[in-house]
Amino acid sequence: MQMDKLTGGQELLCINTEKVYDWILNEATFDLNLPDLDLPINPVTGEQLGCDDIDLDTVTCTVTPAETDPIVVLSREDQVFIVDGEEVELQLVNIRKNFDVTICVNLVAEFGGSLVEVGTAEFTRCEQVILCAPEGTDIDVSFTDLECFVCSATCDTNPTTGTDELDVMVTVRLCQSIQSTFDVTLEVVADFCEPRDILAFPACPAPAIPAQCPVVFPSNANND
DSSP states (O other), X not given: OOOOOOTTSOEEEEEEEEEEEEEEEEEEEEEEEEEEEEOOBOTTTSSBOOXXXXXXXXXXXXXXXXXXXXXXEEEEEEEEEEETTEEEEEEEEEEEEEEEEEEEEXXXXXXXXXXXXXXXXXXXXXXXXXXXXXXXXEEEEEEEEEXXXXXXXXXXXXXXXXXXXXXXXXXXXXXXXXXXXXXXXXEEEEOOOOXXXXXXXXXXXXOOOOOOOTTTSSOOTTOO
């Protein structure tokens, strides 16, 4: 049987959405050591770069989630906790996060000071979180902030290969949102959405001259 429209144009609707079982926000900071990075080819001369060809004060880094398996939920274990004086069964969730960090440096002024990419390294960090995340729920991790900065950078000659290599220590800081969710179908009474009105283009501004400073110029010839 088809339902009649309710007063006010509302209808009884079934919608597919996600129920959030639990949600936490946290942050983490960790150091990452990247030793023995081979210097790239000099884009100006076509020869291997050496320590004297780069400006160590300009070493920078960028960090991004890995393209493959950026977030892996390793396991979840039921544990009983006391919350507000009551026993509640929650889950201890083990999460592995994979990242890529890219190191760049500027050439010295002799070669135009252009930015060159030294290389990209993969790294992994694991953590445990306590959630209401029973078996069957999904664990969603999203980064609200993900950045890094270079703590130290040195360049030395590898005695074995005779090539110059870069050693970099970076600090990574991340802010993350972690949710446990489950797909549900809800029955709600709601209005259908309608498109908004088209915005008018702004009118051309009237001609204007910059603000003047009559207090200081022209000078007052009557001043003694």
